[in-house]
Each structure stands twice: as structure tokens, then as C-alpha cells.
Amino acid sequence: MTQYIIAGLVGGSIYALAALGLVSTYLSAGVLNFAYGAYAFFAARFFYYLHTQHGWGIVPAAVLVILIVSPLVGLGLWAVLFRGLAQSPTLIKVAATVGLSVAFPPLAQLLFGKKEIYGAPPGLAPQPVSVYHPFGAAVTLDQVIVVACLAAVLGVGALILRFTTVGLVVRAVVDSETMTTLTGVNPQLVGAGVWSVSFALSGLAGVLVAPTLGLDADSFMLLTATAFTAVIVAKLRHPGRAVVVALLVGVATSLVQKWTPADSTLAQKLIPAVPFIFVFGFILIGSRGVTDDRGEHEAALGAVLARRDERRQSGRARRRPALLGLVAGNPGVVAVVVVLALLPAVLSSFWVGLVASGLAVGVALLSFTLVTGEGGFISLAQVSFAGVGAATVGQLTSHNGVPPLLALACAGVVALPIGLVIGMLTVRLGGLYVALITLTFGLLMDSLVFRSEHFYQSGAGVDVTRPSFASDDTAFAYLALAVFAVLALFLVNLRKSTTGLGLVAARWSVPGARTLGLSTSAVRAFAVGVGAAVASVGGGLLAMYQHASLLDSYATPVGLVWLAVAVAVGIRSILGAAVAGLSFTLMPGLVSQYLPASWTPVPTLLFGLAAIGMVRQPDGMAADVAALADRASRGLGALLARRPSGPPTPGSMTRPEVTR
């Protein structure tokens, strides 16, 4: 028993180190860095590259990675991204750091290459690593260093933040940059310092945990997700509590391994569920007092976006209601619709296949338009809901003989209550908790449901039947387009409905919405439920395209890339969802067709980097492109009419403006 507890504490210490870094960064910079684990992986891979592949000593390699490169990366990212992010809404903070987390692993592969690494990658302990046996349990020197660093960071960090002037200034900047400036402190300097230290800590964590974790990007993502469990239970703000919870997760996992038969189904299901059990316990018991703390930043973004919408609406109102007027007022929309309608007809079969699958993904991405674009919070489980759809369609068409289109509708119906429950449990806690808890839920679905042999079939999945009229890819692309159009119209009407308006009201001001008699939690939970249903239909459609419910396509890391693409293109744009889906499939297709294989990681890297652009333009590239299309069409129209172009139309989707 004691041995298992020690093993659990040692295992939990790597989660604790990550949790401590996350909470410290949140306290000192106001941002929960979803890219923490991804950068830790990058740093660990860089250390391995220098130390093992190029023979550098432990000290010079560690100094370069942890004390020089990592702070510089933090500084550079602060300059281009994090500066001012603390004053941004939660939505943008989450999206930007998720984008960053998507970008680091492919960047590591591009820079350091691919190498199969046998055994534990070296850490800071000299080789061969010394092993100690307290109470009969084996503890390596690397693990002792992890525990020592954990204690040091916890102790020193607490001392600095609580009892020194530097700590006071850091906390003051997070609370109010303006007020702090009045005291003569340069908040820019503080921000730069905080992010440099944060990335140094992330780099240190990466190098320290690599011997235990291995050098695999997905393992680091799992590490971060488990650390998030501790962050959630510590209510984002209590480093000591986060460390304790992380250690408890480690001990609980170890004890489950002791007490359940190692070859039993119970052990298979229970071990991956341990972090989620902690989260579930927190939601039921520990979340009292946690409220949605959206403040001025959300309201500021809301005001900007609402102004845009009003401008667009008023522009439309002034025009003729006739079809021609509608078309003339939305040049970008018309261009996208025409291209979407023509693409399946004119492309060769290879590209039609990519378009068809891209449109199916686009249907799933429509769920982001509702949940994130309208609701204003990020669910990282949308891909899991899509997986539910794929599994449902597979079971119904293959095992129950249900017609494919009916099965597709059923997929939405199955996911709706799951989404509603997730929504009811999370939305009252605020946007950050929604992102964190849905991420944990997604990973639980990956391990517990999608990897169940009944659905997984050794990775081969269950056969999925297409409707007979859509057996070829061109017809299927039009089916996907039709499903997209139906759901898009549904969402457009939902936006205009009382529920939709309530959702927007609840996004910008909870007290205001409540003053109007709206149940904000119910409206937002409803959005999560409907979003889950839409994602599920998209997932079912993708499974139909693939002829199988291939559940590896719906793993949580894939969902992060989906989010990055959706955000990059435009999270509020309905047509943007289609363009994002197409980008997700067409860009890798273009790379595979025209560029060397070594370029394959580039699309994912670009998706991640493009998502960061949300800081600059909350409506993504769709807004920029729409503005460009508007100008181009105006210019072309003027040229054809042989008269100078008129003033900008009031109904244009965007115009240059400051978003913050």
C-alpha cells in the first residue's frame, strides 16, 4: 500500500508541476495558458535534440533551453500575442492559446526532425540515473528533482507573489493595468517579465517530466489535461491546492491499479476516468461560490461586435428587400456560395473527395458558430460530440438497418441530451471552466467510449452506409452542402429567435439579461445542447463520407485543430464554418500534391498560428476577406458602370476599426 502511495505521489508530482505553472501564470498574467504543455514538449524535445542528438552536456543544454530560449520565446510571444491579452475576453485568451498549442508540436517536428526514442529521455540527472527505495518503492533521481523543483517553485513563487513588492506589482497589473500605471509602474515591463518567467517554468517542466512521460506531444497534452483537473478543483487561483489535488490524482490512479485486477474491464475504464471523477466531484460539491466572472472585457468586445451587427442590419434595412438587393449587399457571401455550389461540379475526383469531407467537417464546425460565436464560450468537446454522431450513425446503419438520413437525424438527437447535461453542469461556472471541463470530458470520451472495441473495432470502426443517391463523392458533396444549408438556415433563424437574442444578451451581460427575466444558464445550456447535436450531425456526415465510424478522427487533439481553423476563418460566420471545414481538408491536400513530404506538418502549424490572429480580428479572416471582396466587387462594379465607385456601403460586414 505504502509503495503504491509513494508511486502515486511521484507520478502525481509531474501533474503538480504542470498545475503549478498553469495557476502561477494565471495569477500573474491573467491568462490560463492552454499552450503550457505544448511548449513544455517543445522544450523537452529541444533539450533532447541538443543533449542526446548533438552531445551537449546537461548543464549547457539545460541553460540554453530553460534559461535562454524559453524566456526569449515567452518574450517574443508576449510582444506579438500576450501583450494586452490579459485585458481580452476569456474567449480570445482561450482561442489564442489553443492556437499556440496546436502550432508547437508541428514546429518541433519541423525544427528537430523525427526520431524514435527508446527508454526514458534523459532529464537533469546524470546517467546512469540513481535510484532510491524509500519504503520499498523505486524513486529515480530525476523524480526527486521533479519533487524538489515542485517544492522550490511553490515556495519561492508564493513568497514572491504574496510578500514582495514585485509580487504585489504583478498582481496589481492583472487586476487593473490602468491603475497600476498611475503608480509609476510600467505594466509592459511587468508583462514581459511574467511571460518570460512563465515560459522558463514551462521549459523547466518539460525537461523535468520527459524522463517519466516520454517525448510524445500527445502525452504532454494528456499531462496538461490532467493538470487542468487540479487547476479546476483549485478554482484557478490556489497554487497549493492545485498541487495537493494533482498529487491526489496520482495517488488515486495508483491505488486503482492496486485494487482492481490489472486485466479487468473495470481497471480499463476506471483508470482513465480518475481525473474526470475529481472534476465531477468538484462540479457537484466544490463549485459552490464559483460564478461566471465575465466583466468589462467581455462587454467591450460585445460592444464592438454588436456595433458591427447593427451596422450590417441597418444597411440591409435600407436596401430593397428583393433578392437582388440581398445579393448586392453581401458580395462576400455570394462569392462563397457560388464557389461552394460549383466546386463539386468542376473539380477532379480527388479534390471532390476533399471538398465533400471538408463540407462534412464544416457542418460540425457550425456548432462552434453557435456555441462560441453566439454563446461566447469555448467547448473543447465539439469533436467528441461529432464522434458520438459517427458512432451512432455506424451503429444504426450497420447493425440496425436504419436508413442513413434517419440515422443522421438520430445522431443529433442522441447528442442533444449529452450536450444539455454538459451545458447545465458547466455554463454557470463561466467560460474558462467550460473550456477546461469539456477538454477533460473529451479525453474521457476518447479513452472510455471511442476506444471501446464495440465502436473502435481495432481502429477500423463500424461500416457506415451512405444514402443510395449519394454513393459517389460529387453527389455526397452536394448532400453535405444541403445538410450544411439546412443547419445554417436553422442557426440563422435561431439567432433571430427569442432564444438566440437571449443567448447574445446572456453573453454580454448576465445581470442585464437576468434583469430582463432571462434564465441565462438555461439559454446557454440549450446552446451547448444544440451545438452538440449539430456537431454530432457533422460527425455522422463525415463518417458517411469515410464509409466508417473511424473514431481516431474524433480524438480531442483533432478537436483543438478544428477549433483553431474555425477561429482563424471566423467563429461567428456561418459560411466561415464551411470555409474552415474546406481549409481543414484542402490545405493538407494541396501540400501532399505539390510539396515535399517534409512539409506535411505545415498546415497544422499555420492553422495554429492563424488562430492566434483572433487577438487582432475577433471575426477572423472571414471579416478581412469579406471586406476585400466588398471592395473588389465595388471596384469591378464601378469599372463596368464606367463611373467612380461610391462611398462604402453601410452594410459591409467589416470596416477598419479598433477592437479593443
Added chain:
Amino acid sequence: MRHKPLGILCVAVALVAVAACGSSGSSGSSGSGGSSKGPIKIGLIASLSGPGAAQFAGVDKDFKARVEVENAKGGVGGRQIEVVVVDDAGTVQGNLTAAQQLVNSDHVVAVADESAFASGAIRFLHEKAIPVFGGLYSGKFWGQQPYTNMFGSWGSMDPDSPPFTTIGAYLKSIGATRVGSVGYGNSPSSKVDAENQAASAVAAGVPAPYVNTSTQIGSNDFSSQALGLKAADVDTLITTIGGPGSVALLTAAKQAGTAIKYGYFISGYSPSVIGSPAQSTLQGFDFGLYYAPQQLDTPATRAVVAALQKYAGLSDSSFYSFDIMGWLSASAIVQGLRAAGDNPTPASIIENMRTVSGYDADGLLPAKVNFADFGKGTSEGLGANGCAYVVRLVGAEFKPQNSGKPICGSLISK
């Protein structure tokens, strides 16, 4: 304002036209995979980036090397073989996209799918009736109806993946007395393999008191498993969790003070091990292989080494390992092309490959394969007909065991 929609439509149509031109350009460059003149075009899908990229490194080079050997001899039926390689980036969607490119754009007559995500393309390739070759990834398809277009590099696989006596009997022969077997709970193939090898040990009269099929992919923290192995007092370890995971588990088990003397791993035979910290960890342990190892030094392995040195850049100080999967699938495709006659088409390759028997990839496989035996042959973790070569790490060398002969066994009735 009146002309705005017209302008927009012009822009949109121009965009589509550009896209269409681009697409026709790419398809226009497609070769004559099925025509009676010019080279025969075949495709390789491999995970050259993304998850698994490190494991599959070099598979493409070995594949091309095998084709170059054939081309140097004049090709098949006097026609050269042309290879198109596509990376699936380690995703099922990428695998499907790669297959679509090979079939729809490049018009290949056969595809080798060397990826752990082969399941992505399998249904598409079956629908298009394209012969598929490869290392039996995503298990069941390689022996499951109706996928008779699938040809494993070492024959067909029983979709039920029953246990064989092979590994248990071998472990008993080297002195194993108590076996621990560890597989991933969230990887069905790893789980089945771990259960099968434990059953194989028990069938040979060697108890297997510790079977762990609840280990999760994603962590190399095996301290609890190590305690379990120690409590079960095992002296032999079987793992189906990949090379890096096996090394980490064995390291943890040794650090915990287990008395493990013997080990049988299906991954870990690699030049990367030599000179790494894993070299000392793995000393004296055995590795099962689906192919004749280079250290066997037979005419067959010498021929492969010469070709790899000439065409794939294999150095004198290194040896082939998992990368040889590319060579094996290329060998099987060449066999299929030969069997299909002068003008190989996808249909003729499938039809005639099913008549091939006595195939051993020019002496590389541990047993001769009869491709007519669809749905029979081997199981998870074993080579042709349930056989495998075994090498042991001794010092800085992998040494063939069992006098250089493959170990074989029979099916264990459940």
C-alpha cells in the same frame, strides 16, 4: 450598384475556374498505371510525419529500393515500375486522402499502406477494387470478408486473432517460469496480443500470474505496473506496448527490484537502441521479428543489405529494422505484378495474387505463405503462419536465437 452582383459572380467563377484548372493539371499529370505502355505506377502511403513518424522513418526509402532492384533487372514484363509516395501525417483522414490521391489523381494499379492509420483508406480502396499491400495494420481487414483485395506482407490474418503456442513454447525453452504480460487497454490490438501471449505461456505450462491490459497510452510512468510485476514474482516479461514503452516499463520494473531475467518484445529491435541508455536496460532480452534479421547473414539478407546500401543509404555500421516493412510490401507488390502478367491492372493483380503460394519475400519471411488462405495464417504479434524470428540483445549486437531458425507453433483452441 446595379453591376455589383455581376462583378461578384465574375470573381467567383474565376476562382472556381482557377481551382478547376489546378485540379485538371494535377490529374493530367497522372501516369499510365493501367495502360499497356510506359511505367507501371504503384503507390505507397506511409506515416512520414505526425504520430508514428519516427517509427515509420525509412519505410519509403526501403520501398523504393526494392522497386529499384526490380527496375535494374528490367522491371516487370519489360516495364519499369514508378513509385508515388504520399504521407498520411498519421491520421485516418490523411490516410484516406492519400489513397484518394493515389487512385484518383495518380491512377496507380496497387497501393501499399504502411501506416497504423490504414483503416482510413481500407473501405475506399476496397470500393475502388484496388489491391492493397502492407504490414497487417488495423488487424482484422487483412483476413476479413469482403476485403479480399488486401494482401498482408506476410500473408493473411485470422480476424479472430487466436493465440498460438509459438511464444509460450519458446519462453519455456529458454527457462521462463512465471510470465507477466502487459498491453495497452485502449489499443485493442495491443490488448489482444498481450492476452494471447499470456495464454500461449499458460498453454506451454508456464504460469502467467500478472496480465495487465489496463495500461493507458500516453504515459511512460510504469511504477504501478512495476509493483504489480514484483508482487506477482515474475521472471519473464512480455510487452505489446511498443519499443519505447517497453523500455520504460522494463526500466521501472528493474528499479522496483523485480527479478525479471527473460523478456519477449515485439518492438525494440532497432539501431536506435545501440549506444542509447536502453542498450543496457534491454541486455539479454529477446525480440520477435516478422522477417529475417540482417544479423542472420543469409544470402537473402545479404541481398537486401546490398540493395539498401545502394539505393536507400544504409550505412555499413547500421542495420535494417522496422523500415524493412517498406521492402516487404514492395516485394509483395512486385509478386502481384508478376502474377498479373504483361498488362497488370488492379483487377488482374487481385485475381492472380490469390493464386500465389510458397511466397517468402525472397527468403525474408519465417514461413512460406499461401495467399489463397484468406482469413487464415497468423495472429497479432506473429509473422507468417504464426512464426517469428527471434534476436537477443547481447552487448551492442542483436544475435539471432534458436540457431537462426524461426520459432513456429500451432493454434491454441480456445
